[in-house]
Amino acid sequence: MVLAFLILAAVKFGVCAGHYKRLAVCGLATYGQGMSNDVIRLRDKLKQFSDCWSPRVVAELNDYQFKLAHLEGEFVWHAHAHTDEAFLVLAGALQIELRDRVITLEEGDLYVVPAGLEHRPVAPARCSVLLIEPRGVVNTGAAGGKLTAPGDQWI
Amino acid sequence: MVLAFLILAAVKFGVCAGHYKRLAVCGLATYGQGMSNDVIRLRDKLKQFSDCWSPRVVAELNDYQFKLAHLEGEFVWHAHAHTDEAFLVLAGALQIELRDRVITLEEGDLYVVPAGLEHRPVAPARCSVLLIEPRGVVNTGAAGGKLTAPGDQWI
Structure with missing residues (x-):
């Protein structure tokens, strides 16, 4: 019973996290209503x-x-x-x-x-x-090379 | 003769300044070639x-x-x-x-x-x-009022 609850909670959390991330990525106005992003220090x-x-x-x-x-x-x-x-x-x-x-x-x-x-x-x-x-700019432009970094690395 | 030179210089400077400003406003790629904007402290x-x-x-x-x-x-x-x-x-x-x-x-x-x-x-x-x-965003949005500031005040 406890295990089932934990699995359900994990699934729900994952869905919510994905939902919020999609909203953030899309930059929808609704994203801000009560769940806007936070201060970035x-x-x-x-x-x-x-x-x-x-x-x-x-x-x-x-x-x-x-x-x-x-x-x-x-x-x-x-x-x-x-x-x-x-x-x-x-x-x-x-x-x-x-x-x-x-x-x-x-x-x-x-x-x-x-x-x-x-x-x-x-x-x-x-x-x-x-x-x-x-969004989408590559750090090395068209020059390429080993210093080309992956895009969209969020922290 | 000196006066004529000064007038010509003033006219030319005015034309050049206007030219650079237009380029800057348009954000043209050519703007940067040898006359890019400077460090903003x-x-x-x-x-x-x-x-x-x-x-x-x-x-x-x-x-x-x-x-x-x-x-x-x-x-x-x-x-x-x-x-x-x-x-x-x-x-x-x-x-x-x-x-x-x-x-x-x-x-x-x-x-x-x-x-x-x-x-x-x-x-x-x-x-x-x-x-x-x-560009073009008004500080008070659609609310208006006495705190609405003019746009495009460059320093």
Whole structure:
């Protein structure tokens, strides 16, 4: 009897979790009514992973995503043909190399890489950033390579 | 001769400034080629204005805008029917009242108000936030009133 109850509870919880996730993914207005998502404490989220160049999604805004990432070393040259990409530095410092100059970002600095512009993020020391871009953007653009991270890794 | 040169220079500068502004507004990919926008130091931008509930645009990401605002006191109940709205607290603390509960945000916290959800920002003490939402969103939604701020106030 107890076992049956536990199985039923587990199944129900799984269904509910899936239901909420679908609503969240769809960004439906009804999602917010009494079960809206919660505060996202960025500094706590940053502690939940440690690997570099592998963005984690923490929130969605319509069809855009907020992603956290730790960066260290040199990334690959790439561009995003169809979208701008925003970097907000949360800790440390980041350089974004363009073909004709270098953008240097410190904590609290925002930079929007225009669509189609080749760029290469370089972090001389480990830093942490918040990325904002449309859902589905691949971190290496069309350049590919071993630093290409899977999309939609939620934390 | 000198006067003619100054007039010509002024006209040319005006044309160029207008040209760059149009490119920036359109968000064209070519905008970035050698004349991309610069680093946006949020803490410096926040010092450029002091009035509350009057967002200033500091950057665009495709058809989305990053806006800074100082908040103090109680805003009006409102909703944005067709879009989510993101709040990232940069300094101080903010409460976002929903009809069934209160979201409390501290510095470094992110919250996305789902589309259609009635909310009322309340800042018991002055705070500063970064808002992210599509271009054209009115701060009071359809509620209107004296706290409705003009849009597209760039700094």
